[in-house]
Amino acid sequence: MERIISYFIAVLLDVIAGSSPFLHLPLYDDLGVILLVAAVFSYVASDLSVTLPISLLPFSLIAHSYSLLLIATVSSALSFYLKDKATSFLTTLTTSLVVFSLRPELQVLSFLLLIGILVYLGLDLRGTIANGILFMVIASILLPSQGIQSSIIYILSDITFYSIFFGVIGLAIQGRNLPKALKRTPLLFLPYATIMLTIGVPSQYYWWTESSFLFKSNPLSLWVEYGYFPQLNQIFGTWPLSHFLPYPIGVSFYMFLLTYLSGLFSYLMFKRLGVKRAALFALAYQLLSPFYDPYLLVGYAILPLTAYLMTTAMKVPIKYTTVALSSMIGSSFPLFIISAILLGYLTSKRNLLWFGLVMVGSNAFWIVPYLLLGSPHLSSTNFLSMVLILPIVSILMKFGERDRVLLSLISLVYLVSGLPLSQAFYPVAIASTLLAISGSGIKKLISGVTIAFLLLLPLFQFATYHPFSLPSSVQAINKEIDNATLVSWNYSYPYLSSVPINLTPLSSKAIQYYVTSSGGVEENPDYVGLVSAKPILYNLTRVNYTLLPNTPPILTINSSSFYLNYSSAGISYTVDNNVEIKSLIGYQFIGWSLPKNVSNFTISFKGSLLTKVANSIFFLAKGLHNESLSTSINFTVLEFYLKRSGPLFIYDNGFKFLGNLGSIPENGSLNFSFSFLDKGNYTFLYMEEINGREIILNKNTTLASGELNSFGFIMPLRDEINLSSIEVSYFFPINFTDNWVSWYSPYPSSIKVIPSYPLSGTIYFFPAVKVEVNGQIVGNGSFLKDVKDITINSSSGFHNLTLLKLVYTKTYYLVGKLPVNTSTLVRFESIFNGEGITIESHLPLNVTIEPLGLNVKVNGQFTNSTNFVLPPGRNVISLLYPGASLEIFGLYISLMSFIFTVLSGFIKDGLRYILKSIDSFYKRFEQ
Numbered sequence: 001m002e003r004i005i006s007y008f009i010a011v012l013l014d015v016i017a018g019s020s021p022f023l024h025l026p027l028y029d030d031l032g033v034i035l036l037v038a039a040v041f042s043y044v045a046s047d048l049s050v051t052l053p054i055s056l057l058p059f060s061l062i063a064h065s066y067s068l069l070l071i072a073t074v075s076s077a078l079s080f081y082l083k084d085k086a087t088s089f090l091t092t093l094t095t096s097l098v099v100f101s102l103r104p105e106l107q108v109l110s111f112l113l114l115i116g117i118l119v120y121l122g123l124d125l126r127g128t129i130a131n132g133i134l135f136m137v138i139a140s141i142l143l144p145s146q147g148i149q150s151s152i153i154y155i156l157s158d159i160t161f162y163s164i165f166f167g168v169i170g171l172a173i174q175g176r177n178l179p180k181a182l183k184r185t186p187l188l189f190l191p192y193a194t195i196m197l198t199i200g201v202p203s204q205y206y207w208w209t210e211s212s213f214l215f216k217s218n219p220l221s222l223w224v225e226y227g228y229f230p231q232l233n234q235i236f237g238t239w240p241l242s243h244f245l246p247y248p249i250g251v252s253f254y255m256f257l258l259t260y261l262s263g264l265f266s267y268l269m270f271k272r273l274g275v276k277r278a279a280l281f282a283l284a285y286q287l288l289s290p291f292y293d294p295y296l297l298v299g300y301a302i303l304p305l306t307a308y309l310m311t312t313a314m315k316v317p318i319k320y321t322t323v324a325l326s327s328m329i330g331s332s333f334p335l336f337i338i339s340a341i342l343l344g345y346l347t348s349k350r351n352l353l354w355f356g357l358v359m360v361g362s363n364a365f366w367i368v369p370y371l372l373l374g375s376p377h378l379s380s381t382n383f384l385s386m387v388l389i390l391p392i393v394s395i396l397m398k399f400g401e402r403d404r405v406l407l408s409l410i411s412l413v414y415l416v417s418g419l420p421l422s423q424a425f426y427p428v429a430i431a432s433t434l435l436a437i438s439g440s441g442i443k444k445l446i447s448g449v450t451i452a453f454l455l456l457l458p459l460f461q462f463a464t465y466h467p468f469s470l471p472s473s474v475q476a477i478n479k480e481i482d483n484a485t486l487v488s489w490n491y492s493y494p495y496l497s498s499v500p501i502n503l504t505p506l507s508s509k510a511i512q513y514y515v516t517s518s519g520g521v522e523e524n525p526d527y528v529g530l531v532s533a534k535p536i537l538y539n540l541t542r543v544n545y546t547l548l549p550n551t552p553p554i555l556t557i558n559s560s561s562f563y564l565n566y567s568s569a570g571i572s573y574t575v576d577n578n579v580e581i582k583s584l585i586g587y588q589f590i591g592w593s594l595p596k597n598v599s600n601f602t603i604s605f606k607g608s609l610l611t612k613v614a615n616s617i618f619f620l621a622k623g624l625h626n627e628s629l630s631t632s633i634n635f636t637v638l639e640f641y642l643k644r645s646g647p648l649f650i651y652d653n654g655f656k657f658l659g660n661l662g663s664i665p666e667n668g669s670l671n672f673s674f675s676f677l678d679k680g681n682y683t684f685l686y687m688e689e690i691n692g693r694e695i696i697l698n699k700n701t702t703l704a705s706g707e708l709n710s711f712g713f714i715m716p717l718r719d720e721i722n723l724s725s726i727e728v729s730y731f732f733p734i735n736f737t738d739n740w741v742s743w744y745s746p747y748p749s750s751i752k753v754i755p756s757y758p759l760s761g762t763i764y765f766f767p768a769v770k771v772e773v774n775g776q777i778v779g780n781g782s783f784l785k786d787v788k789d790i791t792i793n794s795s796s797g798f799h800n801l802t803l804l805k806l807v808y809t810k811t812y813y814l815v816g817k818l819p820v821n822t823s824t825l826v827r828f829e830s831i832f833n834g835e836g837i838t839i840e841s842h843l844p845l846n847v848t849i850e851p852l853g854l855n856v857k858v859n860g861q862f863t864n865s866t867n868f869v870l871p872p873g874r875n876v877i878s879l880l881y882p883g884a885s886l887e888i889f890g891l892y893i894s895l896m897s898f899i900f901t902v903l904s905g906f907i908k909d910g911l912r913y914i915l916k917s918i919d920s921f922y923k924r925f926e927q
Contacts, residue, residue: 088118089127092167096131096159104158106198111162113191115170117283125170132163185279189263189286196255200467201248202292208242208251219243221833222369223881230375232887233366236325237298237332255297259289262301266431269304272311273347273435281434288430292465299333300427302326306340307431310348310355320901323355324362331363334375335424342411342428346404346435361897368890373883408432473519480521481513486530489515510850520645520660525693530850531877535822535843536869539810542818544756547734547741550791551602551749554595555728566591566626566710578607578722583715591624591712594728599683600746602731603711604673607723614716615643618674622703624710638701639714640674648685650702658702662688662695670721675731678705686733739817742800753790753804753814760785761808765801766816769794790814833884837877845870847877855880 092114099110118125139156146153201208219239222230231239241254263286270278270285285304290296306326312319330336341356348355360367411429470478481487488511510530514522557563562579570585581590594601609616623635636652640661648658664672675687683706685699711728713721732745743751762783765771770793773784784806792801803816825840834854839845849856849866856863857878858870900907 088123088125089130092128092131092163093134096135096163100155100159103198106195107158107162109191109195109198111166113195115166116188116191119170119174122174125167125174128163128167128170132160132167135160135163185267186264188279188283189260189267192283192286193256193260193263196259196291197252199291199465200469201251202465203468204293205251206468206470208247208294220887221881222366222373222883222887223833228373228881228883230366230370230373232369233328233331233334233363236329238294239332242294254294255291258297258301259286259291262286262289262297262304265301265303265305265308269308269347269431270434272308275435285430285434290426295333296423296426297333299330299336299339300430302330303336303339303343303427304431306330307343307347310344310351317902317904317906320354320358320904321898324358324898324901327359328362331366333423334370337363337367338424339428342407342425343431345407346432358897358901362894362901364893364897365887365890368893369883369886372886404432404436408436477515477519477521481515486511487513487515516645522662522695530852530879531826531837531847533824533826533839533841533845533847533870535824535841536846537818537820537822537843540818540820541810541812542738543759543812543814545814546754546756547736548752548754549732549734549743549749550752551730551732551745553727553729554598554601555592555726557592557726558724563592564590565593566624566628566712571715578724581713581715581721581723583717583719586717588715589712590715591619591621591710592726593710594620594708596709597706598708598728599678599706600676600731602673602675602727602729604689604725604727604729605670605723606725607670607721608668609642609670609722610667610720614719615641615646616716616719616721617641617714618711619714620701620708620711622707622709636703636707638703638708642670648699656702659697659699661697662690662693664690675733676701676708677731677733681705683708686731736815738822739815740800740802741804741815742798743794744798745794745796747796748794749796750791750793753792755787755790755812755814759787759806759808759812761806761812763787763790763806764803765792765805766803767799767801769799769801831878833887834878834880837879838874839870839877840874841870842872844872845875849877849879853882855882 095110095114099107102110115125115128118128135156139153139160142150142156143153219231219235222228222232238254241257242250244250245253263282266285267278267282270281275281290300306323309319309323309326314322327337327340330340333339337356337359340359341352344352344355408429411425411432508524508526509528509532511524512527512529514524516522559575559577559579562575566589568589570583570588571581571590572584573579573581573590603620618640619637621635621637624637625635628635636650639649639651641647641649642664644664645660645662646664648661649655650658669691672688672690674685675689677684677686679700681704683701683703685697685701688695688697715721730745730747730749732743732749734741734743734751736742741751743749762781763771763773763778765780768780771778771780772791772793773782773787774789775791778784787806790804801815804814805816806812806814821842823842824845825838827838829836829838839847847868847870856866857880858868859876
């Protein structure tokens with residue numbers, strides 16, 4: 001009977017191998033899988049080893065790989081005749097092939113793990129040395145053709161050294177007893193856990209940085225800044241480890257610690273449940289640790305400890321309290337309670353109801369808010385490898401303990417179904433399956449097959465695993481916005497800023513930075529913050545205004561005077577009210593000459609752009625002439641790609657990247673300008689203005705001052721540009737604060753000041769400059785009505801305007817220092833379930849708060865208004881999240897649960913005493 005079952009299982013193995021993901025791996029990985037299966041079978045059940053080559057026959061024919069059939073046949077024959085003596089050789093050969101292309105540190109750790117297992121199982125380690133001799137022979141055969149410097153020779157030499165070196169150490173350890181103080185079992189789980197220190201950070205941990213908002217915020221709150229994020233149950237699990245340990249060392253230590261504990265705690269559980277070879281089953285449980293998932297990993301490691309605590313002979317209050325504490329730690333994986341109750345069915349059936357109530361009650365501090373406010377989204381987990389175990393577990397229904405097998409079967413079916421909450425069944429499926437296959441007889445055969453299948457999963461995980469690393473460009477973004485209040489991300493890494501959440505609806509005034517899809521960071525010019533406080537000046541009003549430098553153009557091109565200095569073949573253009581230009585044959589040039597010896601200047605365009613194939617390029621050049629356009633680019637050119645956050649390049653015998661521009665629309669209305677300044681001996685791209693929005697760039701073009709002689713467009717095939725005007729004008733930057741406005745111009749210039757609304761009153765200004773109001777020249781002290789614009793005319797040189805005001809019923813300040821202290825001190829601090837804002841000012845303040853559904857307290861009193869006035873002095877505003885009452889209620893239930901668990905023994909004894917007293921009373925009464 002066993003031979004028949006083993007044959008069908010071997011055929012099943014062949015079918016699986018035909019569609020195995022391992023077939024897509026290098027050849028030595030495929031061989032490693034086959035040899036590993038043979039090694040396990042040689043240790044557990046030699047009958048299956050004989051049928052293995054027969055079952056591999058169809059696969060070898062399909063794969064046209066008779067070498068696989070030969071290797072499988074030889075290894076199966078070895079395992080049948082030598083039995084467990086071949087296991088150390090085959091397992092070492094498997095390890096050699098699987099780690100063949102890994103980094104040296106992973107190879108060393110893998111051999112450490114291997115020797116630890118072989119020594120623990122008491123197998124003959126001479127097979128490890130034989131493996132080293134085999135690889136030495138192979139290296140000797142390949143050496144003449146490959147050469148001493150060949151990478152394959154290096155790898156074979158390393159495997160030879162590891163096998164012989166660690167094999168000799170293993171034999172030395174086997175030859176003498178270990179010190180009694182050195183326990184073997186804890187050491188058994190150390191090598192695999194140590195590998196976690198070297199494999200790199202999985203992608204699910206990428207946000208686990210010191211600047212992540214998930215761990216900067218208060219762990220006792222369900223809220224992060226400006227958004228609901230349920231993380232309360234992480235207090236005892238992932239939050240402390242990730243918060244206090246540096247990245248990425250902290251992540252590696254976290255994985256090491258929990259992977260080690262999963263093996264140690266599962267050993268305690270299997271030992272308590274009377275499983276033979278508990279250490280071997282615990283090792284299998286450890287190897288299946290989901291190291292790639294930070295939340296599932298903590299629940300997976302703590303689950304066996306919780307099951308172990310349920311079976312201990314401690315006093316009831318102590319037992320319930322320890323189970324409650326372990327469940328709180330494990331609940332960083334939110335589905336831990338479900339997993340613990342399911343596994344508790346196998347370990348403590350009689351008291352399962354009470355254990356369930358204890359765990360739910362102690363975790364009420366996060367369960368209650370989760371139920372009422374919502375819980376984090378957990379994706380369904382579909383482990384294909386688990387499907388392979390289902391037929392084996394079905395066979396166990398006849399031979400095993402029904403409860404264990406039934407729970408294993410249900411867990412596996414639900415796990416692979418992809419139904420909601422399926423992740424909760426992963427640790428239960430692994431633990432219950434290992435419990436179900438522990439036994440003797442036919443179960444020993446099935447145990448070997450099942451463990452072999454289970455081991456395929458960690459092999460596949462490591463074979464396909466690639467550590468995650470943040471690109472340097474993203475790290476630069478993170479540092480750039482580290483202290484931001486709110487960041488709107490349009491990028492692939494949404495959890496890297498202090499508050500990287502996109503809330504809709506949310507006023508744009510609350511967003512400080514925008515991160516574009518290409519990784520650029522743009523500051524929001526409309527940003528005021530969630531809380532804006534403006535001083536109330538009563539008879540003093542600070543007026544918002546716009547400053548426009550007014551400079552005469554030095555070159556103007558429009559439809560009435562359109563011309564091209566430079567153009568290449570394949571350009572079509574028509575002149576109407578606008579000038580429509582099309583590219584007909586690939587990339588084409590159109591260009592105009594700049595005035596000679598121009599230094600500080602602005603080039604402005606108005607029109608529209610239609611992108612069909614690729615992005616057009618605006619360029620500035622030196623050395624451009626008509627002959628240049630008939631050949632490849634042989635002149636120096638500065639290229640501006642007209643696209644969102646387009647790159648800026650300079651070509652001078654090779655391209656050089658200078659940075660990114662602002663967000664230029666790729667299609668539609670085109671109204672932009674570029675301003676250039678001479679600084680030292682170089683020309684700087686000082687500013688760009690796009691549809692009225694100014695962006696300061698201040699980038700060194702590396703071109704010498706005064707060298708530019710032309711500008712224009714490089715247009716790809718079928719792109720169109722419609723131009724209504726092109727203007728080149730002088731440019732000078734304006735520096736301004738609340739107290740003054742200054743500028744330097746090498747030629748006579750003027751600045752137009754446009755207030756945000758018309759003003760009336762007596763005008764005062766300093767220093768004495770020529771001033772025009774609404775186009776009319778006025779003197780200092782003139783009374784004016786309906787002032788819409790003020791023009792300051794100045795000579796060449798430096799000018800500093802320190803006063804510009806109008807006095808009527810109140811004083812309207814445009815420029816100049818106010819005769820009062822308008823400074824305001826604002827401090828933010830985290831408080832329980834919210835944020836506290838302390839504001840100090842010498843003036844009364846008009847405060848506006850963004851409406852985010854928060855409860856607002858002003859100086860201890862609740863208010864329903866989002867706009868109010870604060871008196872002078874110190875004021876405190878509290879923004880409270882609406883989930884506070886739920887947290888307090890859940891915390892109350894948790895505290896009461898712990899009180900009842902501690903007092904449960906006394907209550908139980910008291911009830912027994914009362915019942916006994918009542919019974920004695922009735923007996924006396926009957927007598």
